[in-house]
Amino acid sequence: MTERCREKYLVAGPPFLFLLLMLAVPCVITLIASMSYPGEFGGLAPFISKDTHALHGLTLETYLFFFSDFIYTEIFIKSILMAAGTTLICLMMAYPVALLIARSPKKRRNMLVLLVILPFASNFLIRIYAWMIILGPQSALSRLVNGILHMFGQAPVHLLFSSAAVLTALVYVHLPFMVLPLYTNLEKHDPALLDAAQDLGANAWQRFCQVTFPLSLPGVFAGSALVFIPVLGVFAIPEILGGTGDMMIGNLIKEQFLVARDWPFGATLSVMLTTILLLIAWLTSKAGAIHA
Amino acid sequence: MAQLEIRNVTRRFGDLLALDDVCLKIETGEFFTLLGPSGCGKTTLLRMIAGFDAPDSGQILLDGKDLADTPPEKRPVHTVFQSYALFPHMTVAENITFALRMGHFTQSEISARLHASIEQMRLTGKTCKYPHELSGGEKQRVALARSLIKRPGLLLLDESLAALDARLREEVQVELINLQSELGITFVFVTHAQTEALALSHRIAVMNQGRLEQVDEPSKLYGFPRNRFVAGFVGHINQLGAQVLESTPGRLRLSVPGMGDIVAPAQASSLTGQAGIFSIRPEQVRIGIHDELAGLKNHFSGKIQSVLYQGDVSVYRTKLADGVIIEALLPNSAPGRARLFEIDDTVKIGWRHDAGIFFHD
The missing domain is CATH 3.40.50.300 (P-loop containing nucleotide triphosphate hydrolases)
Structure with a gap:
């Protein structure tokens, strides 16, 4: 190993080790926890016990339990659909915004990007509670919607504590994560390519479909990953804005640890979630590599 | 159409x-x-x-x-x-x-x-x-x-x-x-x-x-x-400030500061007394050592100041007695010789009376 090479490892080594430890150790702990027995009063049962009647050692019982009741799979599927829906809506809303910023004069772009990330300046929970007020039964929005429904002889609806409320807030919170990678990609496009396409007879729609969109796919994949992955693990938004039927994986895991005190099952759910996310991340990076 | x-x-x-x-x-x-x-x-x-x-x-x-x-x-x-x-x-x-x-x-x-x-x-x-x-x-x-x-x-x-x-x-x-x-x-x-x-x-x-x-x-x-x-813009050209001394059909007599009088082809619109620029292409300028250029209406003495060898041709910059610099382009038809004239050679330069163009201001 040359001197330069060793230096590189010395510099990159500690942060890399830190990340590895902070990822690998919790993963291993969670994996072991998922295969343990629950303790009598929460927590985990000891591995080795003098009392031969007490449960100890490793088991796959929780995994069998997961598949024995369809309700858990259903929550997973619903969560994945919710995350996919959020991603799709974010993509459709973010694309025009990113395109607008990328095609606006250079000196205005930084200001527009700043506006996109400005919501991060206020606290996440405060923004979610703000949606509670906006969607609440006494809010102007609720009155307007129900007023219109009343005019057409329809029964009033509750905007708050619904899947729609959860979806709205999920899209709102994650939109910047879609805008930024898309903008970064679109900004690099050579405007001469669009001129060339137009010159060769492509109309505005064809130019978008043939040139802009295919070239932006790496940005689309990056943005989708940045939205889909956190949304799948979210628990605060459904907890605050969702109804009883809007439980997502994140809520389920939280319940197992804090309410049901079933650590092994909570850990099992976490392992399943992480596995699904890794699978999706791997597929996305493969798809991204093809189009890069 | x-x-x-x-x-x-x-x-x-x-x-x-x-x-x-x-x-x-x-x-x-x-x-x-x-x-x-x-x-x-x-x-x-x-x-x-x-x-x-x-x-x-x-x-x-x-x-x-x-x-x-x-x-x-x-x-x-x-x-x-x-x-x-x-x-x-x-x-x-x-x-x-x-x-x-x-x-x-x-x-x-x-x-x-x-x-x-x-x-x-x-x-x-x-x-x-x-x-x-x-x-x-x-x-x-x-x-x-x-x-x-x-x-x-x-x-x-x-x-x-x-x-x-x-x-x-x-x-x-x-x-x-x-x-x-x-x-x-x-x-x-x-x-x-x-x-x-x-x-x-x-x-x-x-x-x-x-x-x-x-x-x-x-x-x-x-x-x-x-x-x-x-x-x-199109090609290289020598440009010299000049004034019309005499305008006859087909011919102009110009006064160029530092060179004296030169003869140039006439432009229809040039009148006696007008100031302007006399332009001549480097390949129209000839260089000689003895008096082989004596037959030309325009000829002057000078010293080779620099030579730019370009393979097929060389560009010679000649400084005339009063500091005017004229570029001449000569083909290198004799292989193996980088230049026909050396720096500091005393030479004669000249061009035909029908070469060059006068542009009045």
Whole structure:
């Protein structure tokens, strides 16, 4: 190993080790926890016990339990659909915004990007509670919607504590994560390519479909990953804005640890979630590599 | 009727007058070049013909039809862009057939034309490659093939050879001339490189600050530039401040400070007493050591100040007694000799009485 090479490892080594430890150790702990027995009063049962009647050692019982009741799979599927829906809506809303910023004069772009990330300046929970007020039964929005429904002889609806409320807030919170990678990609496009396409007879729609969109796919994949992955693990938004039927994986895991005190099952759910996310991340990076 | 007619086209960008009442007629099958320094308006004019920009006033007519309301994608005019603008995510075949795929062409028509184009442009075996896998010359040929596949009546080329290295550029120039005469398509070529313009074009329009300075055949443009700008921009030229002493039919007698009197061919409009610039091409200036130039009306003594050896020719800068510097270009016909005269050689320089042009102010 040359001197330069060793230096590189010395510099990159500690942060890399830190990340590895902070990822690998919790993963291993969670994996072991998922295969343990629950303790009598929460927590985990000891591995080795003098009392031969007490449960100890490793088991796959929780995994069998997961598949024995369809309700858990259903929550997973619903969560994945919710995350996919959020991603799709974010993509459709973010694309025009990113395109607008990328095609606006250079000196205005930084200001527009700043506006996109400005919501991060206020606290996440405060923004979610703000949606509670906006969607609440006494809010102007609720009155307007129900007023219109009343005019057409329809029964009033509750905007708050619904899947729609959860979806709205999920899209709102994650939109910047879609805008930024898309903008970064679109900004690099050579405007001469669009001129060339137009010159060769492509109309505005064809130019978008043939040139802009295919070239932006790496940005689309990056943005989708940045939205889909956190949304799948979210628990605060459904907890605050969702109804009883809007439980997502994140809520389920939280319940197992804090309410049901079933650590092994909570850990099992976490392992399943992480596995699904890794699978999706791997597929996305493969798809991204093809189009890069 | 001219195929393309530019009628009194004016275009402003803020305070900048990019095109100033430009009128131009380009005939079918012509290789026409817009030549000028950067910022002279040549690219603006080209973009207007393609449809990417519109004149503030004036008209652009193609085959007698005003193009004002025709968007770029509907114009039967295609462009080869400066950086080629090949689609990086498409293969060579997809790039070339783009224009056909955007229109209503059958699959068999598309593949037939692609096949012919690949053959013509010597791109066999490259159809499945992506632009980043191609050499500069191949990219250039793909860009040409892509713009020609729909058989436009008019092809625009925007500084299309600028990205190539010198050796390749010469090759491509020859290819371009052959291709143009083979296809019979009108080429409108934009460049700032005068050698390129002279080599390729049937006619050249020299542009400066949004105006057309002169539109002529290359040899006319070089031999009889209409004004100082054209004389200085197209080729090298010696420029000397001068005043008309005597104007007779066919001949001018000029007074050049530091040189004395010289005789020059007459310009119809030059009057006695007028000040201006006398211009003469370096290859029209001769150099001698003894009195072999005594027969010339214009001859002077000087000293060789510097020699630029260029292989085929050498440029000699001669300093005359009063500090005036004249450049002369002589062919190096004797192989193995870098120069015919050495620095500090005392020489005579001279030129014929009918050489050079006087431009009055």
